[in-house]
Amino acid sequence: MQATYPYDFNPRFLYDCKLFYFDKHKNADSVLKYALLNTKVDEKMYDVNRLDETSMSNLYISYVNILINYTRLKDFTRAAVYKKKTEDLLKQSSRFLKYEDLIRGYQARSDYYAAVGQKGKALDAANEAIKLQKENLGRENTQAIAEMNALYQIQVKDKSISTLNKDIKLNNLKLERNRLVLLITALIVLLLLIFIILYYSIYKQHKLKQEKEKVQLQQQLLRTQMEPHFIFNTLSALQSFIRLEEKDKAIKYLHQFSRLLRSSLELSREKLVPLSDEIETLENYLSLQQMRYNNAFQFSLQTPNEDLDAIMLPPMLVQPFVENSILHGLNLSQNNGFIQVNFVLTDQILKVDIMDSGQFLSENKVQNHHSLSSIICEERLQLLGKERNQNAGVTYAKNRNGGTLVTLNIPTSPIA
DSSP: OTTTSGGGSOHHHHHHHHHHHHHHTTOHHHHHHHHHHHHHHHHHHHHHOTTOHHHHHHHHHHHHHHHHHHHHTTOHHHHHHHHHHHHHHHHHHGGGSOHHHHHHHHHHHHHHHHHTTOHHHHHHHHHHHHHHHHHHHHHHHHHHHHHHHHHHHHHHHHHHHHHHHHHHHHHHHHHHHHHHHHHHHHHHHHHHHHHHHHHHHHHHHHHHHHHHHHHHHHHHHHHHHHHHHHHHHHHHHHHHHHHTTOHHHHHHHHHHHHHHHHHHHHHHTOSSEEHHHHHHHHHHHHHHHHHHTTTOEEEEEEOOSSOGGGEEEOSSSSHHHHHHHHHHHBOGGGTOEEEEEEEEEETTEEEEEEEEOBOOOOTTOOOOOOOHHHHHHHHHHHHHHHHHTSOOEEEEEEOTTSSEEEEEEEEOEEOO
């Protein structure tokens, strides 16, 4: 059977069965053969996991069995080898071995020493076996006493439980009378909690709605303050051309201004405008300022790759900061200034970087002059961020060219 179904049998179990059979029939050679086979299996298991108590115990017993059989066969040379193995394993793992295994091992070594004429060592091993037997007997007696005590305690507890059960039945009668009162009280408390939660939720929603309306009104008021300021600055530039009697420039400037004014008035009526319209208005404004200052600066606009008509934002937020860069961030007398405006859209936040060439002041000084219109736009951005619960605002920094870098974070909305 084992040869036909090799994977369905445990080899050690098979060897044990044969070992017991031949041991019963006093066939020492066969007993030794299967004991050695058992030892090979046990050594492999022990090498896999040296901390496994079962593997240690099996290997120790296998060594002891081989020692006993070699001693019976009077093959003392090989018996000495396995006596040494039992002693080595005992030093490594004595705390993991059972009393029965230890006693059998000392008895086997005592028989070996007696057979080779070492009576002193035989007596020492026999005494150690007797000592372990006494310890084991004492441990078993202690365990038996503990078990009897535990049994007694269980009986005492059973009586106590019986008494307690009677008390519980009496108390249950009282509890049943109070259960209805407690249930009614719990329902009242639950209904009261539900009412409080609903009231607080309604109150909180109403308060949030009022705050949102307040923010919207404040934003509309700030826009009405900013738009006349923008028109006033543009008309001042036109006035300077007329005063200098530059007719052609004035006509061209007036035509450009009419386009800018028309787009500004159209944008000012809307809460949100497409980014394309905002960029077109900004480009018209920069062209006007470039004409006003006789091409004293150059400008460039870099727009995102997305569909600009689908990106909606509040109108006239970028132009005041560009105006501030022209008036306070450029050295217009040297005719070599530049302004660069970059638009980058990331996760519904439009990042606008406005960089100017600077006025060649102190290297560590950042141009921090803020016009009224830029201050109004900063307030608009703060209100917009609060309304939408998004990151919105303005930061100022010195760029590597010596000028100022103004960064706007503007929340946007997809087109409806």
